[in-house]
Every structure is written in structure tokens, then in C-alpha cells.
Amino acid sequence: MNIAIMGQKLARSSLLLILGVALTGCNGPAATPTDARPPLEGARIGGPFTLTDQNGKSVSDTDFAGQYRLIYFGYSFCPDICPVDLQKLMRGLAQFEKEDAARGAKVTPLFITVDPARDTPAALKPFVARYHPRLLGLTGTPEQIAAAAKAYVVTYHKVDGSAPDRYLMAHSQLAFLMSPDGTPIALLPLDDPSTEKDEGAPAAVAAELAKWVK
Template identity: 75%
Template sequence: MMNIVNMGQKLFRASLLLAFSAALAGCDGTAPAPDASPPLEGARIGGPFTLTDQNGRSVKDSDFTGQYRLIYFGYSFCPDICPVDLQKLMRGLARFEKDAPERGARVQPLFITIDPARDTPEALRAFVSRYHPRLLGLTGTPEQIAQAAKAYVVVYNKVEGSAPDRYLMAHTQIAFLMDPEGKPLAMLPVDDPTTDGDEGAPEKVAAELAKWVK
């Protein structure tokens, strides 16, 4: 079963990376020139959403105006991919916060579920608390989730399991950094083959944040 899910994730990721290959040509982990443009500048990624956070509060994309946003789509019942990615991302954010506290405080991390049937606010509260104290877990109706995923070019589908409640979700494995106006800046390296294992990934995430968060 996991081979099918992993294959689906790789196909989704490959198609997305091909779509952005030209835009990402300059995203190589080095410091940008003073007038360098973000690799995703002008890309049609992001848009309005209304969701519910892990505390049951209604949350809109406009609530984060003035903040950078680190956005990852996944689900709390994911057996391995999502927990590993979130660990890399949140450890990278923590390093950036330590090196640049004022700029780090301007980054709001968001985890948006693609499995609203199981990811209730209560389930997300327990899940996101493992990774970062400021990580918001967002859920909603299937329609609200579908709208948000479409805006962020995230593809997902259900993979049936051995029982009705034991299904998996294949989904695009990618993390976006958005600017204070909600425009896309860069993709963060959660699955970078050049990264030196899991230990090197947080450093690359922190370095990418340092490039674009002002």
C-alpha cells in the first residue's frame, strides 16, 4: 500500500516541479544578489480561504496579512511522510528564529489538512503541538479544503485501506513560503536530494527563510 502512496506523491511532486522548473532555476541554496527575484515571483499560487484552526476558531487567509506564511498540506494520520517533513520544516524555522528572532517572528507556519474527515480540530491540536508552538493546524469542510488545495496547486486523493477508517492519502509533498501579501516567494526544501540526510534539511530550510524573509 505504501508503495502506491509514495508513487502517487512522487508523481504529483514531479508534475509540480516541472511546471515551475524555469522559475526555480535560481533556487540553489546560495545567498541571492541584492536585486534577486524570488524563484516563485509571479506564479499563480495562493488565494483566499476560510478554514478552522485546532482551537475551533474560524481563520481566513487575510488574518495573516503582514506576515510571511510557511504553508504545508498533509494529514495527521500520515504514517511517515508528513511527520518527517514537518519536523524538517519546524526545526528549520526554529533555527531561523534563533538566528534572527525579529524576522523569525514574522513567519507564521500553517499545516492545512487534506483529510478533513479525520482531522478534526481536536485531532490537529494534538498533532501540531509536537512540532512547533506557533504551528497552526487548519481543517474545514471537504469543499473548503478542496478550494484551498486548488489555490496552492496541491493534488490529493484517497487510497483505500483494509477498513473504511484505515485509508491513506496520496498528496503533493511541498512547502511554500508566501510573502506578507500572500504572494509566493519560494518552495522550501523538504525533499531535496542534495540535502545531507534529515539533519541537513533544517539548515537548508533556515537558509531559504533567511534569503527571503526581510
């Protein structure tokens, strides 16, 4: 297992321990009472940001007011984990949209890079298009990315590779569901990359969205 993957797993495990969050498994979540409280309710996660999307347009958090937000931090040059996670998340969102188009349309998926040096708008555009037609890829200056990551308690760092442009980025492996007012609701279930062919993973994402999206 390479250092970047180990870093992602440790960061994810650490946050779950701090928040005391229990994620659902691949078999889908148990029934949730109608008065259930969001598992991340009250957590200090999220905040204002100004970034640039894959079309070169300036985007801020206020542009998504009134929308649920599915937020994942990663990078397009990631060799394994990010593509697998995005596939699960976006297939889960697509399944939720198919089951309930009206509620599915209320969820805006966002991919925020932790590698702004390589993830220009031009690099992000074909990358996000692979996963979902509504997925927005967001980049920015190193300072803007650092501020957004800090707001979402996401950590990341560069891992040198065999050449200056062949480095990896170790980062937290987390997917957030945020409410229409920008407060955190839950972490969406992500499994080990070895289960990338598991059909249960997208179903678990869809089921978690069905719990909280009203």
C-alpha cells in the same frame, strides 16, 4: 514504495517541472544577490480561504496579512512523509528564529489538512503541538479544503486501506513560502523521507527563509 508516496513524489516533480523551479539541496543555498527575484514570482499560487484551526476558531487568509506564511498540506494520520517533512520544516523555522528572532517572528507556519474527515480540530491540536509552538493546524469542510488545495495547486486523493478508516491520502509534497501580501515566493526544500536523520535539511530550510524574509 506505496501508492500514496508515489503520488506525492509525482505531484511534486510535476509542479517543479511546470514552474521550472530549482530547489536547493541539503548543503544549503548559494548566496543570493540582493536584487534576486523570488523563484515563484508571478506564479498563480495562493488565494483566499476560510478554515478552522486546532482550537475551533474560524481562520481566513486575511488574518495573516503582513505576515510571511510557511504553508504545508498533509494529514495527521500520514504514516511517514508528513511527520518527516514537518519535522524538517519546523526545525528549520526554529533554527531561523534562533538566528534572527525578529525576522523569525514574521513567519507564520500553517499545516492544512487534506483529510478533513479524520483531521478534526481535536485531532489536529496534539499533532501540530509536536512540531512547533506556533504551528497552526487548519481543517474545514471537504469543499473548503478542496478550494484551498486548488488555490495552492495541491492535488490529493484517497487511497483505500485494509479497513474503511485505515485509508491513506496521496497528496502533493510541497512547502510554500508566501509573502506578507499573500503572493508566492519560493518552495522550501524537502528531501526524500530516507534522509529524515539528515541534519542538513532543517539548515537548508533556515537558509531559504533567510534569503527571502526581510
